[in-house]
Amino acid sequence: MGRFLPEIPHEELQSRRKKCQQRMEDGSLLLLFTGPRQILSNDVHHRFRQDSDFYYLTGLPVEEGILALSPESATVYIKPGSPEKETWEGPQPDIIETTEISGIEDVRPWEKFDEDLESLLKNRSALYYPYSFHPEWDQKLLGLASRLHLRGRGGDAGPGSILHSAELVHELRMFKSDWEIARMQETAAITTEAHMRVIEATRPGVFESELEGVLFSVFRKHGANEAYPSIVAGGPRACILHYIKNDAELKEGQSVLMDAAAARNYIHSDVTRCFPVGKRFTQEQRTIYEIVLKSQKEAVAATVVGATMDLVHEKAVSVLVEGLRSIGLLKGTTEQILEEKSYRRFYMHRTGHWIGHDVHDVGRYYIEGKPRHYEPGMVTTVEPGLYIPQDDDIPAGFRGIGIRIEDDVVVTKDGPLNLTQSMPVEIEQIEGLK
Ligand SMILES: [Mn+2]
Known part of the structure; x- marks a missing residue:
């Protein structure tokens, strides 16, 4: 084991993800995002506090990450640390370490998310995500979902419905293992x-x-x-x-x-x-x-x-x-x-x-x-x-x-x-x- 000790055992994380996947509509997708860093004053930030839903399903401490969960698959996108960032803030999980911590095999660099987004959303029965929590994601996801619908003549469509991720994840979180x-x-x-x-x-x-x-x-x-x-x-x-x-x-x-x-x-x-x-x-x-x-x-x-x-x-x-x-x-x-x-x-x-x-x-x-x-x-x-x-x-x-x-x-x-x-x-x- 490398520079990071997992805080949550893989079996625990896998059981949570599995329960979540079983609750999802067939053909749907769940997207969860890491919480934004909060400013204390001027250019000084609060200690980073991970988004609880993201942490619950990934166990990851990363500040910039996205979880894409379908009923059959799990993918995490992360921004690996640069040598400069590590000088200031210490080690950041790389792709392999992200798998070691989360137990998720499919880990991709952050930039890939933009490339993957269209295929992630296309023809989904439903998209679950924490809407109105991150305005920039609202714009991106809703914009693309609507463009996909407008291109309907090509045979594709955007997600049939948009549901709040709370419906899935919060219900699971109520029942403690x-x-x-x-x-x-x-x-x-x-x-x-x-x-x-x-x-x-x-x-x-x-x-x-x-x-x-x-x-x-x-x-x-x-x-x-x-x-x-x-x-x-x-x-x-x-x-x-x-x-x-x-x-x-x-x-x-x-x-x-x-x-x-x-x-x-x-x-x-x-x-x-x-x-x-x-x-x-x-x-x-x-x-x-x-x-x-x-x-x-x-x-x-x-x-x-x-x-x-x-x-x-x-x-x-x-x-x-x-x-x-x-x-x-x-x-x-x-x-x-x-x-x-x-x-x-x-x-x-x-x-x-x-x-x-x-x-x-x-x-x-x-x-x-x-x-x-x-x-x-x-x-x-x-x-x-x-x-x-x-x-x-x-x-x-x-x-x-x-x-x-x-x-x-x-x-x-x-x-x-x-x-x-x-x-x-x-x-x-x-x-x-x-
Ligand atoms: Mn109290």
């Missing part, structure tokens, strides 16, 4: 280690940014990166759902909401834990924490074959509502509260989302307008929370408390498999780390 679940377990373990290091390092006077640095050092130690911008929110900032400034000083008596997780080779975790800045939660923080924990446990237990995202959400909401009624923050009957949705003052987001090669993973949540039933191999987050506003009608001790507890759960035929179950979640466990 055993190999993917094992990788998700690894990122969950890295995430667990990072959270525990942060909880140990938290004390009054520490800044949120320092804790973010602790997370990052654990992620990088394991060759991972942050799966999304980490949220390290002390005190009332926990009620800002997408707080990512992470620049404030932590004070005794506050709790921290940390929504942060690792991703490695485009396999993501998404985990939230809450912990006190000092040694112990306050009584009010503890009260809110216990309500959210009960809700989260029941929602995880409800993540079973045949359930739906909506059912799990309703389960989580019902426990939160009972808890808020018991401490007087919500008044009225449960039915009224659910009917009027007055709980949304304290719980305004959904309870879960798919997770995988994207942190908010692809795949439909509804089929023909109805919530989709859980099937084995689907992976979802379960993340109820409560966010108590700093309003005059709220008892002082509860104002500004924000608690969310989030784990990643695999639906299996034997019940929910919580990938982050080894992470401390009970109050005693969390306070025990301090």
Whole structure:
């Protein structure tokens, strides 16, 4: 093996491509493109982030590549590196290395794509591609497809229909293989280690940014990166759902909401834990924490074959509502509260989302307008929370408390498999780390 270690075994990639090919219409073609490099500022780019669909089917890190998949064949076009590019950016896979990484035998240089394009599109029953994602490809593909139709007298035609590649690839990506679940377990373990290091390092006077640095050092130690911008929110900032400034000083008596997780080779975790800045939660923080924990446990237990995202959400909401009624923050009957949705003052987001090669993973949540039933191999987050506003009608001790507890759960035929179950979640466990 040469300069590149494949990140995904060939058998795994081949099984994904085969499943994709079996879902394609006879005589159709799928085209996928690498993601464009994003600019950070001026002429400096972000770290390259591969297109998830392209990576899922090829395992290739190349910045300029095209996958052409028909029900019978797979071809990859790549721009091999030049000595000059390699001086600046290091080794780029050549034709042979591209085969070694992807297991795809037919690898061609980028320039060949323009030559091949007409024969690739001609007389196809359908073309699947991520339309309106790359305007330059839209122009090229739609332009040629339409010219082929105009030349119909010669006996040829363009693709009969154009379908979004999501129809094919995203549906496959929803169902995780055993190999993917094992990788998700690894990122969950890295995430667990990072959270525990942060909880140990938290004390009054520490800044949120320092804790973010602790997370990052654990992620990088394991060759991972942050799966999304980490949220390290002390005190009332926990009620800002997408707080990512992470620049404030932590004070005794506050709790921290940390929504942060690792991703490695485009396999993501998404985990939230809450912990006190000092040694112990306050009584009010503890009260809110216990309500959210009960809700989260029941929602995880409800993540079973045949359930739906909506059912799990309703389960989580019902426990939160009972808890808020018991401490007087919500008044009225449960039915009224659910009917009027007055709980949304304290719980305004959904309870879960798919997770995988994207942190908010692809795949439909509804089929023909109805919530989709859980099937084995689907992976979802379960993340109820409560966010108590700093309003005059709220008892002082509860104002500004924000608690969310989030784990990643695999639906299996034997019940929910919580990938982050080894992470401390009970109050005693969390306070025990301090
Ligand atoms: Mn999440």
